[in-house]
Amino acid sequence: MVRLANYMKPYLWPAILSVLFVFLQSLANLYLPTLMSDIVDTGIVKGDMPYIYKMGFLMLLVTLVAGILTVVANYLASKVASGFGRDVRNTMFAHIETFSLKEFDQVGTSSLITRTTNDIAQIEQVYMMILKMMTMAPLMCVGGIIMALSKDAKLSLVLVVSLPLLIVSILILAKKGLPFFKVIQKKMDRLNLILREELTGIRVIRSFNRTNHELKRFDEANKDITQTSIRINQIMSTAMPLMMLIMNLSMVAIVWFGGLRINSGAMQVGDLMAFIQYAMQIMFSILMGVMMFIMIPRAQVSASRVNEVLDIQPDIKDMKSSSLASNANEKQGVTFNDVTFRYPGAETPALSHLSFTARPGETTAIIGGTGAGKSTVLNMILRYFDAVNGRVEVNGVNVKQLPLNKLRQMIGYVPQKAVLFTGSVSDNIRYGNEQATDEEIREAARIAQADDFIREMDEGYDSVIAQGGKNVSGGQKQRLAIARALVRHADVYLLDDSFSALDYQTDARLRAELSQVTKEAALIIVAQRVSTVLHADKIIVLDDGKSVGMGTHDQLMKSCAVYQEIVASQLDKEELA
């Protein structure tokens, strides 16, 4: 919480003003009972009507001023707190953007969402409360005590008994409730995780008739979090009657002893009335203070979850500028030099001692069974992960010595699962190169075999792509993703199983066109289909993260048993002949 308070700095003045206005408002509230006591003791007892009117008007005026101060103070406090929330959310999101895939896996996407939204909202709320109560509670308490003492010091002894009783009973309840706050944030993470899985996987859920199962899963997580909330509220709800009981008993005691003191002539009626109000103000200020004590640890839990994310140092980041290479401009393709890589926590390496070169102007294909490590090769080139051993070079430079921006600028990547963004078709293609002209976008789409279907869409290149690309087919999505990569004019193109949803004819046409545009670039294609890799200049056969064959189709057909097996399982012999 204290660390996050740094984000309040830009709002220092509104915060100070808000505290000042709350201070003035509290003073006004402390003044009111004294005015009332004067009206009773001086005005009513002596029958002095002008005095009653004068003081009554003064009371109204003070109330009005206090009201205005409250409104302004609340406005400023909410301005500060929501500005704080916005800034922390922005910082957090910008920081998460720097994460490598390892950190995403470490915290979990759903938890990152909860932390960026729900947790920050909790802290925001508490800051707002602190701004309002931080001055009000102590001022009302101390001011109330002083005023009560000034009205009747002996009667104040009642408070000496009731106040500690009030504080202790609330603290006992708070201690019981607090552990649940930590639990509830974790349960919120889980609820978000299930919700996310269910919303993104809705098609699979329906096709497998698992709607009821998923409803049950959600319901269980929902019930779980509800039960914890109810438990907290049960504890907190006993607090209210208990406090009211103590407060009411205190009032009875004050009226009782106050009555005795009035009878003996040691106190006036107006003073007793003012004393009762001060006693109420003191108790409410204690309630406010205790509420802060309850809310602050809760926000503390959220703050530590936010700080945890902000403290994560991305595993993969730019080296110091002095160590960065400056000679990465020549097109030299991609080189793997004895690369070994193991995913965090995995026992076996996903890649072992892999060496190959993908030269510019050549098509290098990577083939192998599922889980063989094909996508991992691309992850290494993009530097989503760093090799444990060996070197990965792009344009003759170790990727670790390239600024990440520059490295990725040199690459046109088409992921295995084509991801599109909400916006028009041309926006989606331009995502690959903001400077691309309309002509370049059309050309990229034409090469990617997307131009025809885009033209058939209602508004052509201006047609809107729905969230997640839901209104285009899998194959169309893939072609748009290819166009997005092509418009980049990259030195290296990485296509991760990007033809899997295309029919054989489109696949063939696309490959023919690609070979034209990528004449000077290194093209690395990961594929499952032999027909896709058949004409590649070099085919790397991966098996369990190891290269078990490298060469052209003809060479591999003679020398590589694993390749032969793959071919035999896919192509019929006539096609091969």
Ligand SMILES: Nc1ncnc2c1ncn2[C@@H]1O[C@H](COP(=O)(O)OP(=O)(O)OP(=O)(O)O)[C@@H](O)[C@H]1O
């Ligand atoms: N983020 C990850 N964390 C841990 N293990 C991973 C991760 N990604 C992949 N793996 C593991 O690494 C191995 C290689 O995965 P990779 O995705 O490279 O295979 P692939 O050849 O591309 O498979 P496919 O053709 O099915 O996409 C697999 O055993 C996989 O389970």
